[in-house]
Amino acid sequence: KSQVSDLPAKEISPSYDWFQTESLVTIVTYTKQKDMDLESVIVDYQDGSFRAEIIIKDHSYLLYTELSHEIQEDITVHVAEKTGKVEIVLKKKDNISWKYLGHPLENHNSFTAHRDTGLYYRKCQLISKVDVTHDTKLYCLMLPPGTHLQVPIGQHVYLKQTVAGTEIVKPYTPVLDSLYLDLQEPIHPHNKYIYFMMKIYHTGLFTPHFDCLQIGDGVSLSSPEGNFKKSQLQELEELFLLAAGTGFTPMVKILNYALTNITSLRKVKLMFFNKTEGDILWRNQLEQLADKEKRFEVEFILSEPTSEWTGKQGRISLPLLSGFVKRSIENSRVLVCICGPEPFTEQGIRLLKDLNFSKEEIHSFTE
Ligand code: FAD
Ligand code: NAD
Numbered sequence: 141k142s143q144v145s146d147l148p149a150k151e152i153s154p155s156y157d158w159f160q161t162e163s164l165v166t167i168v169t170y171t172k173q174k175d176m177d178l179e180s181v182i183v184d185y186q187d188g189s190f191r192a193e194i195i196i197k198d199h200s201y202l203l204y205t206e207l208s209h210e211i212q213e214d215i216t217v218h219v220a221e222k223t224g225k226v227e228i229v230l231k232k233k234d235n236i237s238w239k240y241l242g243h244p245l246e247n248h249n250s251f252t253a254h255r256d257t258g259l260y261y262r263k264c265q266l267i268s269k270v271d272v273t274h275d276t277k278l279y280c281l282m283l284p285p286g287t288h289l290q291v292p293i294g295q296h297v298y299l300k301q302t303v304a305g306t307e308i309v310k311p312y313t314p315v316l317d318s319l320y321l322d323l324q325e326p327i328h329p330h331n332k333y334i335y336f337m338m339k340i341y342h343t344g345l346f347t348p349h350f351d352c353l354q355i356g357d358g359v360s361l362s363s364p365e366g367n368f369k370k371s372q373l374q375e376l377e378e379l380f381l382l383a384a385g386t387g388f389t390p391m392v393k394i395l396n397y398a399l400t401n402i403t404s405l406r407k408v409k410l411m412f413f414n415k416t417e418g419d420i421l422w423r424n425q426l427e428q429l430a431d432k433e434k435r436f437e438v439e440f441i442l443s444e445p446t447s448e449w450t451g452k453q454g455r456i457s458l459p460l461l462s463g464f465v466k467r468s469i470e471n472s473r474v475l476v477c478i479c480g481p482e483p484f485t486e487q488g489i490r491l492l493k494d495l496n497f498s499k500e501e502i503h504s505f506t507e
Contacts, residue, residue, distance in 0.1 A: 153251035154194070154201050162235045165211070167203065171196050171224035178290055181217050181226055182363050184262050185286030189245060191260065193363065194226055200257040202250050205242035209234065213285035261300055261360040262287050266353050267333065272421055276339045276386065277351070280317070281361060283332050291334065293393045294368025294505070299336075300360040303349045310346040311365075311507055312336050313389040316396055319425040334361070337421060339386045368503060373397065375404050377472040380465045382456070382488055384413040384480025388421050390505045394477060399433060404473075409437045411464050413456060413480065415444040439464060456484055461491050479505035 156169045173196050182193045188210065194201040210233040218227040232238075264281040272278050283289060291297060296313040315337045340347045353359060368390070373379070379398050381391045391410060398405055414420050417440075426438045441452045441460060454460060465476060476497055478488045485504050492502050 154196070156203055156249070158241050160232075160238055163232055165230040165232060165238060165241070167192070167228045167230070167241070169194055169201065169203075169226045171201070171226060173197070173224040174222070176219050176224040176226065177221060178217060178219055178288075179292045179364075181219060181228070181288065182260075183215050183217060183228060183286075183288040184260070184284075185211065185213060185215060185230075186262065186284070190230070190242065191245075192228055193257065193260070195254060196224075196251075198254050199251055200254050202247050202252070202257070204245040204248040206245055207242040208238050208240050209236070215286060215288055217288050259298060259362040259365075261298075261362050262289075263358045264334070264361045266355055266357050266359060268355065269351075272337060274418055275341075276337060276421060278315070278317070279336045279338060279350075281334050281336065281359065283334065283361075285332075289363065290331070291364045292366075292368075293370055293397050294390055294503075295364040295366030296390075297334075297364050298362035299346070299350070300362070301346065301349055303345075308346050308349070309362075312338060313505075315389050315392040319392065319396065319422060319429050337386065337389050337392075366505075368394075368505070370397070372475055372503060373402050375473055376402055376475055377404055377406050377469065378467060378474040379405060379408045380474065380476040381408070381410040382413075382461075382465070382476065382478040382480075383410065384456070384484045385415075385419065386421070387478075387480030387484070387505070388412060390479050391477065395436075399436060405435060406472075407435055407437070407468060409439075409464060411439050411441060411460070413441045413443065413484065416442060416446070417449065456488050456491065458491050458494065461488075462495060465492065465495065465497075474501055475503060476501060477503045477505070482506075 154169050154171050156167055158165060158167045171194060180195045184191045188206055190205055190207050192203040212231040212233055216229040262284055264283055267280040267282045270278045291314045296311045298309050298311050300307055300309045314334045317335050338347060340351045342348060383391050395408060398408055420440055430436050430438050439452060442449055443455050445453050467474060476492055478485050489502060489504055
């Protein structure tokens with residue numbers, strides 16, 4: 141009986157192979173795809189179970205098995221970008237020969253549309269929390285030692301806590317520990333630490349409980365989601381970022397990546413909407429960055445300013461945008477990123493369309 145597949149002809153399922161030396165087990169998958177990188181591979185080793193998710197375009201290839209023998213927790217991942225060969229190297233705990241890799245677990249060796257893969261969680265540890273403003277803090281979580289996971293720029297994860305017997309899940313966008321970029325240094329790729337900038341709402345379901353966690357406490361973190369692609373920044377000449385409140389969070393890594401890696405970029409302009417001066421996240425860092433980096437400009441707009449505020453006021457509007465989100469060169473390659481409360485984002489998209497930006501030139505962050 142022939143197997144029915146809903147995959148396009150080109151997207152035939154990959155397969156894997158494994159081999160061993162006295163001390164190592166190597167699992168190899170040939171994805172035959174270009175543009176594979178370390179972000180495309182998520183590996184977890186928890187309680188004897190080994191799980192690897194290889195993201196190939198909008199599909200996931202899953203390896204999920206209860207290993208036949210114990211391994212050490214530091215797992216190495218290699219990705220050959222030209223051929224799409226993925227190598228996962230496990231270190232044996234005991235130098236004995238394995239007869240088989242392991243017992244397959246649910247959906248082992250399956251290739252499914254990424255949206256059907258479901259979220260997988262691993263337990264992270266709260267490492268630190270630092271005040272950013274009166275209601276917003278920077279939290280650092282550490283991944284467990286058996287996890288290899290890098291959150292791509294512009295993507296978010298879900299955090300999960302159990303509060304009074306009920307699981308509560310909310311999305312959050314990782315940021316950097318600061319905006320102090322050393323423009324010479326590439327972003328360190330192997331990071332065990334993930335930073336979140338989170339605003340605490342006293343009557344909120346998730347955030348007040350998250351803020352009560354003690355250093356060393358655990359919180360579950362999902363694999364990354366989101367539809368922003370780094371390639372949207374490639375060869376860009378002008379980048380406009382429109383952020384409101386914590387809608388600033390996706391802009392942090394985008395800003396850093398664009399200024400560090402996109403050589404064609406002439407201008408990055410951030411328009412940051414907040415209620416009051418006290419609500420502006422990383423104001424000093426943004427001002428210092430604007431002083432140091434000629435291509436970067438920031439403007440703060442307050443919706444509830446005090447009488448002393450001499451800067452721009454109000455909510456997102458055509459007069460505010462038309463002066464700021466403006467090509468400085470005719471037909472330049474631009475991208476406008478927008479994130480904030482839903483009504484802010486929706487209104488922003490309408491205004492940008494009125495200003496003749498095309499759909500491809502606008503990226504909005506939503507769930
Ligand atoms: P909620 O229970 O959702 O309540 C939030 C506020 O609304 C409270 O003040 C509450 O009293 C009020 N409220 C709730 N229900 C009602 C109602 N029916 N009528 C009137 N008021 C109501 N947030 C960040 O801080 N940092 C991030 O990096 C971040 N990233 C995100 C990424 C994505 C993709 C998305 C979609 C959201 C992101 N958020 C982020 C927002 C985050 O997911 C939560 O929505 C936020 O933290 C509030 O969660 P909560 O459960 O504490 O509050
Ligand atoms: P806030 O209430 O402090 O408001 C910040 C600014 O947003 C205001 O000063 C105003 O200029 C603008 N604003 C608020 N309500 C508006 C409305 N109805 N119409 C037009 N403009 C409006 O913001 P906050 O409490 O920091 O909330 C940030 C929001 O961003 C949350 O809703 C959060 O879910 C969302 N967010 C989304 C993502 C994502 O990726 N989708 C990421 C981070 C945050």
